[in-house]
Amino acid sequence: MRTPVGIVGAGPAGLLxxxxxxxxxxxxxxxxxxxxxxxxxxxxxxVLEQGSADLLRAAGLGTRLDAEGLEHGGIYLQFDGERHHLxxxxxxxxxxxxxxxxxxxxxxxIASRLADGANLEFEVSGTAVADLxxxxxxxxxxxxxxxxxxxxxxxxxxxxxxxxxxxxAIPDRLxxxxxxxxxxxxxxxxxxxxxxxxxxxxxxHPDGFALHSMRNLQTSKLYLQVEPDTRAxxxxxxxxxxxxxxxxxxPGWAVKEGPALDIAVTPMRSFVSAPxxxxxxxxxxxxAHIVPPTGAKGLNLAIADVTVLADALTELLLRGDHRLADxxxxxCLSRVWRSTHFSWWMTTMLHRTPGADPxxxxxxxxxxxxxxxSRAASVTLAENYVGYPPLR
Ligand code: FAD
Ligand code: DHB
Numbered sequence: 001m002r003t004p005v006g007i008v009g010a011g012p013a014g015l016l017x018x019x020x021x022x023x024x025x026x027x028x029x030x031x032x033x034x035x036x037x038x039x040x041x042x043x044x045x046x047v048l049e050q051g052s053a054d055l056l057r058a059a060g061l062g063t064r065l066d067a068e069g070l071e072h073g074g075i076y077l078q079f080d081g082e083r084h085h086l087x088x089x090x091x092x093x094x095x096x097x098x099x100x101x102x103x104x105x106x107x108x109x110i111a112s113r114l115a116d117g118a119n120l121e122f123e124v125s126g127t128a129v130a131d132l133x134x135x136x137x138x139x140x141x142x143x144x145x146x147x148x149x150x151x152x153x154x155x156x157x158x159x160x161x162x163x164x165x166x167x168x169a170i171p172d173r174l175x176x177x178x179x180x181x182x183x184x185x186x187x188x189x190x191x192x193x194x195x196x197x198x199x200x201x202x203x204x205h206p207d208g209f210a211l212h213s214m215r216n217l218q219t220s221k222l223y224l225q226v227e228p229d230t231r232a233x234x235x236x237x238x239x240x241x242x243x244x245x246x247x248x249x250x251p252g253w254a255v256k257e258g259p260a261l262d263i264a265v266t267p268m269r270s271f272v273s274a275p276x277x278x279x280x281x282x283x284x285x286x287x288a289h290i291v292p293p294t295g296a297k298g299l300n301l302a303i304a305d306v307t308v309l310a311d312a313l314t315e316l317l318l319r320g321d322h323r324l325a326d327x328x329x330x331x332c333l334s335r336v337w338r339s340t341h342f343s344w345w346m347t348t349m350l351h352r353t354p355g356a357d358p359x360x361x362x363x364x365x366x367x368x369x370x371x372x373x374s375r376a377a378s379v380t381l382a383e384n385y386v387g388y389p390p391l392r
Pocket of ligand 1: 010044124164302
């Protein structure tokens with residue numbers, strides 16, 4: 001069998017790439033390890049940069065986003081017992097972010113792809129790629145019905161996340177990896193409780209970081225910094241709410257509590273693998289890079305990568321022009337490194353490092369006071385948070 005573009009992974013990167021290619025008349029096949037229900041329920045990110053939301057709208061995916069997404073014009077930073085507001089519309093040229101969960105982006109994309117008759121195969125196994133340095137790379141997999149298939153492609157997109165098979169298919173000697181671990185993790189709780197805040201609160205507390213986010217006006221998403229080897233079972237709901245109330249404490253204000261819908265622990269890591277292209281294999285999203293979640297960049301980077309890739313593959317496959325494909329990796333890595341730095345900066349400014357000396361806390365507090373009092377510093381945070389450089 002043949003297809004112009006073989007796509008490995010039906011996360012946001014793979015699904016959106018397939019959609020953007022279809023808009024340009026290029027067919028693709030997506031192969032995905034998991035079931036549709038699993039992909040649609042996987043709890044992850046919640047914030048879209050202005051450019052990501054605009055791109056989804058321009059691609060015809062804005063109906064539910066506009067009806068159900070919550071536009072946020074800023075965030076709160078809390079430290080030293082005080083809560084400060086950063087007004088992004090004022091600081092970042094009128095730009096804002098939209099709270100719309102990754103689960104909803106994925107549901108919209110899957111529904112739209114299937115309605116368009118796309119070839120989307122769930123529950124495949126044994127995915128493998130070969131002949132990547134030729135003009136006819138191969139994508140092999142076993143379909144859900146047990147049939148082994150081989151697709152001859154013009155290009156393959158590795159959108160298979162951090163644990164996928166595509167990045168390791170690039171020879172080690174051709175890859176450079178930058179990696180940093182953090183000595184903490186996040187415990188996230190999705191709760192049936194109205195958010196107690198109109199915009200997200202990022203809080204630095206001597207016990208550790210806490211984040212108050214939301215999914216809609218009935219559902220809150222909150223996170224706590226915990227030890228890296230934490231098991232969710234060690235945190236019964238009562239303990240989670242107590243820690244959240246302590247870390248967000250302000251006179252006359254309390255987190256609204258409610259039954260947990262999901263509780264999970266997320267490790268923290270910065271990771272970049274370059275180049276993002278090998279022959280006719282193009283990596284996009286978490287397959288090539290991971291950021292710690294502070295700053296909400298992971299999903300937005302995946303969207304930015306495939307926006308660049310859709311243009312590059314269109315030029316390559318429809319016009320035989322390889323210039324954008326040749327520039328793909330460098331174009332993406334420039335944004336990836338900006339987000340990698342921003343996420344590292346937000347993370348280290350707001351988390352308690354176990355065993356750190358008192359100097360660290362004093363430096364963090366000084367930085368937070370600077371960010372909340374200097375226009376230059378608050379513009380820096382705001383323009384990175386809403387998305388820098390703006391997605392074209
Ligand atoms: P993914 O969403 O990982 O999709 C990859 C897909 O490929 C998956 O569906 C997977 O099943 C499939 N796949 C893997 N291997 C194969 C194979 N061999 N064959 C076929 N298919 C395969 N970001 C934020 O901004 N804020 C957050 O709060 C946040 N929380 C997160 C929590 C967790 C637990 C994780 C893992 C990530 C989180 N992120 C968060 C990051 C964000 O969700 C990711 O950056 C985003 O999902 C990247 O999209 P992607 O399409 O590149 O990868
Ligand atoms: C969410 C996650 C983040 O990492 C973040 O910085 C903001 C919001 C969320 O899941 O809603």
